[in-house]
């Protein structure tokens with residue numbers, strides 16, 4: 386794949402050195418996958434946030450991306466991606482909650498094809514442009530309510546949901562391939578857990594992966610600004 390990160394590499398607070406430091410911090414916090422750490426070093430996170438926040442893009446923190454939404458914290462992006470990679474090699478990934486597209490970009494370098502669904506149209510359009518500007522083309526985008534999944538291209542080897550719900554949406558379960566894995570935050574605000582659901586034929590096995598904090602998976606797609 387040809388990527389044009391070079392002109393987006395940044396200087397000072399947004400340079401390669403800053404990204405290396407972030408990767409090192411994530412490694413110290415327990416991220417083991419060298420593939421994931423490598424992609425954290427490669428993707429320029431500062432182009433996913435407002436210019437005024439660019440200097441904070443490599444702190445391990447969530448930042449606002451408009452519409453009351455946040456770019457997920459790098460540790461969480463790395464943790465969820467690492468979890469998917471443990472179970473899925475190559476393959477098709479369904480992502481619910483494109484947001485600013487940072488998680489999408491990381492996934493695009495590790496899996497064959499990404500299908501990304503976002504309910505806020507403006508965020509989706511901007512993310513698509515942003516990813517194309519750095520040469521990422523193996524992503525398809527859909528403006529819809531992620532509770533519906535994206536039936537047309539399913540079943541998926543992996544599903545990642547980047548917003549929290551009290552239950553795993555039924556349609557996502559249906560669109561998960563046999564032996565596929567879904568990773569998502571589950572539970573009400575203040576009590577969310579990251580979970581992994583593995584499909585074995587008609588049986589689903591749940592595993593808890595630790596406490597997290599996400600914005601909610603809202604029902605319905607947003608039609609107007």
Ligand code: SAH
Pocket residue numbers: 450454455456457481482483484485486487488502503504505508529530531532547548600601602603604605
């Ligand atoms: N991982 C992304 C976004 C995290 S915020 C990033 O790092 O930028 C969660 C995103 O999920 C938001 O963009 C929000 O609009 C979206 N979202 C919430 N409910 C949704 C739904 N039902 N369907 C699709 N997207 C949804």
